[in-house]
Amino acid sequence: MLYFSRWKTVLIWAVVLAGVILALPNVFSQDQLVKLPDWLPKKQLALGLDLEGGSRLRLQVDKDHLADTDATIAVLSRRLSELGYTNPNVESQRNGRVLVEVPGLYDSQLLKDILSLTGELSFQMVDPSMPVQQAIDGTPPEGDEVVYSFDDPPVAYLVKQEPLVSNQNFVDAQAGIDTATQQPVITFRLDSIGADRFSKATKAGVGQSFAIVLDNQVLSAPVISEAIPGNTGQISGNFDLSGASNLALVMRAGALPTDVTVIEERTIGTDLGAAAVSSGKIAALIGAALVILFMLLTYGFLGVIASIALVVNVVLILAVLTLFGAPLTLAGVAGIVLTIGMAVDSNVLIYERIREDRRAGFSVIQAIDSGFSRALATIVDANVTTLIAALVLFILGTGPVHGFALTVTIGIVTTLFTTFTLTRWLVSLWVQRSKPKEVPGAPLRLVPNDTKIPFMKLRGLTLGFSALSSIAAIVLFAIVGMNFGIDFKGGTMIEMQSHEGAIDLDDVYSRLDELNIGDVKIEPFKSEDRALITVGSQGEGEDAEQTVGVKIRGEFQDDYDFPRIDVIGPAVSSELSQAGGLAVALSLLAIFVYVWLRFEWHFALGAIIATVHDVLLLLGMFVIFQMEFNLWSIAALLAIVGYSLNDTVVIYDRVRENLRRHGNSMSLSAILDASINQTLSRTILTSLATFLALIVLYVYGGDDVRSFALTIAVGIVVATYSSIFVAGPLLMLFGLKGRDVIDDQPPAAVSEQNGA
Template structure:
């Protein structure tokens, strides 16, 4: 185990050097990197929106718009086809997903079906998917009546096509804003995720993304005054539309579209040369120019309307034919609103309305504060862990600290290489892996000490220690990895960022602890040729400790049962403080522009806005305030209206540092995903432990883990901490950590079962726990030190996450000793254990594992 060939040593050092080189650009300012030669690695970690500021917006397509448009198109086709075929009809109309038409002459029914056959013909589903689908289904069961219904497959096809088109439009609109490296990607069947780093004006982004931008040029119907149309009924073929003015002005508009926005090839914000007012200049393609020229030539002296999303922008008079295919749109524009309209027109219209169902916006100031807090917490946590390892293991601790530095460099280097996004929870993941990476070294070093006490030479003890620790390291890290994989696939946003960082940390831990540390130790052995293992300044758990843990198992069972019942009762009666991730609503963090924040004044001003339940509390510094607004009854759009009202009321005195809006649709999905994630993680771990050990071990590990989860939920209830997505990530990580601890104890139990064939199970469990007590204690302390640094210096945003983690580490250590191990007696791992419990030596048979 301690021999390394020259080739293997070179490979290891090359791997370490490569990761250091990949990680180095993150320590160099971007301006300096730009001046270095092109062959120098320059890729840095991508900072998440919570660190560099920006907006995360989730848009949902309105399928009802697509169905409505499809039915309107189908109705026009039916009218045209029947007229061309000279077939009489009546009652053309419909509701929901169905259109119907009655053929007046029964003798023409077959001819009508033949004329309308093209409506039900299959359409190609796609180039790569292959096959075809039927968009419309015909029902002719009622005599003389034809019913056309949009099929489920047709809706799915239309939605998929419209979503692809919408993504292109959204990308064009976002790129027109001049932002850097925006992310626009499909999410699910009818949603689009938009992430724009460094955006200073998220409100403008929402306005641009939320508009369908369907532009049409239509004639104004001047056959009757618009007021008469409002009082009575508009003429056939005309509709009353309103302008964007305040108050809005009504216009009677002909339904016939002269030219639409599809014929635009360019639109630019300019100024009117006569009055210097902002206008939008446009240019049509050849087809649009011909139509527009013909219409204006035929209607000189009449009014025509420029309509955007069923609102009249302006309605100028046609003074002369416009034949050049160019023109101007004038209105009450500002420079920005004219530019935004030009952006919308250049990008094109959306095929359906997109609704904001989730928004998370972080200001650049808060992002810088989070980076600073993360750096401080990381440095302090690292110093505490490094100091503790040196105190606990002396020179071997020094070697472990070198491996720890390489471990961090590997995480940063791999994150940079993969282009992964580093979020604030991701920083927490790095700090946490610093604490947990020590665990593998502790496992190895404790094994080495144990083998040395058993009489082996220094070289033999080190070689055997590494060899025996390998299986335990693999088992303990795989269980953590299972929970992390679940977290990655079922989590979103920052939670997924944490999972990526944590997973990379788990993988690099195995390499640095088992390979790189082993290399450093082998080099030290060859050069120093020690006669004894280095002494540690402090011994935390004396060798030969024999604490009778099993003697008090009934008391610990009773205590844990009582606390678990109390937690469940508190959860059912008092309830947990769910964040907006799970119950919907809005969360707004503001900072006073001058002096301390006036909470009473904020409450008073917001209470007058009629926006429902509002909570206002201090958040960290005296000038920081956190505002929570309950979910609105009006749906997704009402949630966005709340933000507009609060911003309008407070923006003169407060800077908006963070805005999160989660609509009822997303909150319900997140709650469901959280429950599924918990169940999937537990089932995955159960299967793995059952496969590696026996069913008693698997069930015992799950019971102990569920105990830790219940305790953590009780902690959230009693402490009143907000339970959000990050809290869910904390619980899933606690599941992995608790199992990590339990597997270490179980691995020693399995080993002792083979070694001591006739030892009573309680005595064997006591031995196993005492043998691993030093490892359990040291790992718990190092992880707690890293988490404590996050709690104290990591900032308010992740405090609930890190407090839950710290609590879970403490109870995870407790459960692995006082719950997981005693359960093996309860499950009769050795059938005669209860009979032999009081004897110094028993006669039970060992379970073969």
């Protein structure tokens, strides 16, 4: 295990060098990159909208016109281009959904107004042959229809269905101010067909009116005073200059082929995004520094090697994200910080094996070689279980959950690479050059060697406590219920920041009450000039949720800015809740299958029961303290699922090893006690290292990240408890015997174990 051929050495360092080169542009500014040689990579890490600032909208195409989704995307893209956005992301999703992401957005309401407007504009002659009220009460003449104006109350018009001109006839449109009336107008230009038709119609219809109809509502109905020759004209109507500009833009870009509805909005200001980037950098640097210091204190020189591998690990994660253009989100930063804490687990497993084998009488070189070889299967099993949870989260997740799953998945792969190539190569180099006589010591030893704690004597108490706690969590969930955030129940969340001075919360409550928008909650921030408004779901469809945001912004925009706006409609919230539950269930099922294939049914069932126990206790915590349960909570739960399985698999792997070795000479209780004691140091050290990273996340993260870090921190305590006091005793409850393990192995494996 400690020998490396030349080509392997070259390959290892080629990967490391490539990672450094790909990640290096991220430490330079754009101005500095321009001055670098052209042969160097200059691609930088893409930032998600929550770090860069911008808006993410999800639109629903009318269900009866799903075939028009590709054409809808083309019109939306043209409208965004007309708005001046050169790098928006517009992509089709399943079931007629369209995702629109616009970085650096300055006005999310304008974006929604522009994108959701169908934009069907036409000029239609008003029919004076019948009073409009008679047409309403009876039947309009053939070829006519009744259309209402935008006025309040609306005015009815009887118009010809056949338009004089429509969208395809408009070549250009610009908003401006009429010098005579000082009112906003739209100056338009028609193509030759539209100009000829409009000229003939106005010549024949002098003294009559024609209606300017937008999305089946009348903007205005001017009287034709004289023939209008040429291909230009003006539109005036019930709109201000901003409305005129919007309509002119839509006229230039074209009408949507079908109606679209905004079903989700997530907007964050650029200043808030920049603050998140700054805090994320600090969290990552301090988290890495604390974990490195911890490894140096607990493993001495071997800790130095682990720290080098850790730094390379982070560099490789950034390099992969940069190479494939995957955006780094705030949740992704949280995933990197968590990976920093968990990445040392592989090194801890190896180093503890080395110490254990050295105490058993192995020479230093034998202990090091054995430590790497015997820890291999355990590390792979532990990381695969975490990888399964991350992949399920990546496939089913969206928003912050997706970004977290992506970085954790990449982090697992890079961790396995650095552990079994770079770390092993560095240790091999040290052994060859230093020819050590002893395994390096360390100034800090948290767990004594050869502990003999009788864990199984406590199994009745611990299993009883866990069973009662799990039942209590289920009862509380059924009676009290969860405090679901808007991700899962729909609603509106708006962060407000006053233009000047502290926020007057009483005034805000009073003004919100007058808007008649249902249940409202206001949470103040540490900063007195900011507050978070949460409005429950209106229960009246997608448009009702969007109306809430419009009302709040209209009421407070003169006094406040809105750094963050989230509006979740009922369709999206329902899907998110279903996907969240499905993600947890599928993760547990996939891990159960994997553990069953790798071990025996006793182990698979024990691992899943212990993990379900952890999930139930965490859900109980959310119920008792009424913590908001949102997408970040799902990410935290699945992180704990992976961590818990990781912890349990490490112990179970040692149990299986000891069963093969001592199954006929030791009781199962003694084997379980020995296995847990032998892995106790690894369990505690890994938990502490991860805790250090979580502390930094909690201190420097925002509200969502802070709740995420707290959930995982509590989850680690619960997972550590269950892997020791629940997973082990369950094997006794299932009646596991050494012969079960030996009989399950291929003949060669049995012979090898017997020979050992």
